Amino acid sequence: MRCGFxxxxxxxxxxxxxxxxxxxxxxxxxxxxxxxxxxxPPEPAVIKGLKKLFGRPQK
Known part of the structure; x- marks a missing residue:
C-alpha cells in the first residue's frame, strides 16, 4: 500500500x-x-489481487 501523506x-x-x-x-x-x-484506509481486496497479478517480479 502507499501512504496518502x-x-x-x-x-x-x-x-x-x-x-x-x-x-x-x-x-x-x-x-x-x-x-x-x-x-x-486498508487496501481493497481488488487492488491487492491486481498487484499480485500484475506486480513486479520477486527478487
Whole structure:
C-alpha cells in the first residue's frame, strides 16, 4: 500500500494498526504508515489481487 501523506510504499503488514478505542464496531481498520504515522484506509481486496497479478517480479 502507499501512504496518502508521505508516499511511502509498504506492505500492509508493516503498518501499525489503527487505534483500538474507535467507536466503530470491531475497532478501527485504519493502517498507520511506519514512516509518518498517517492513518490510511486498508487496501481493497481488488487492488491487492491486481498487484499480485500484475506486480513486479520477486527478487
Amino acid at each position: 508521505c508516499g511511502l510504499e509498504f506492505p500492509e503488514e508493516q503498518g501499525h494498526t489503527g487505534c483500538k478505542n474507535c467507536p466503530m464496531s470491531g475497532g478501527c481498520k485504519m493502517v498507520k504508515c511506519p514512516r509518518c504515522n498517517y492513518e490510511n
